[in-house]
Amino acid sequence: MATLKVKIESLDQTMATVADAMKAATGQIPLNGEFSLSFPSWETMHRVLTPKRLEIVRVMTGQGPLSMREVARRVGRDFKAVHADIDTLVKSGVIDKADSGVVFPYDRIHFDFEIQSAA
Template identity: 55%
Template structure:
């Protein structure tokens, strides 16, 4: 299964994965965010609905994505651009957009703060 992992990545983790990749160790598809706030401001409920509508569908026009989620084309266009910017979806050859993964895994830990 082709899964992308969205995670909160400390600089050290990103560097460790990059070094592993340079050594030929498979790292899998991973998109790291600097904070949980950044992850959740990027992966909003409406954007998550877009991903759900696009999974296993091949290339779709933005108009078709908007129809599937029951939203305005202009609003969906903005959300699609944000998802493209972070690498979760891609522009498709010949037009439209594609969700190139079979699944999304979100990985982060909520820890108690030192108050």
């Protein structure tokens, strides 16, 4: 089962993750099989993963490629608005374009972050 792990982490942490992925790709270290998407802040994550966009991801989870019209039908929303949300999700790396539409290539999504008190 493929899981997308969504994280909030600093640029340094993200760069370390990328470096590890590059080492794994060249065989220098074992591949951990983790798929992750990092955001620099809670605010940035919420600008991308709004409740309506998360609903799109939810209906796409484990479904294979879907047309944008089918996604709009499944979430019960206007095609134009869903198209704009899908465009944002594609540009952010949350979902992928496929020959036959768009796809969320994971079976589930896991959020992994902490919220700290203000200074």
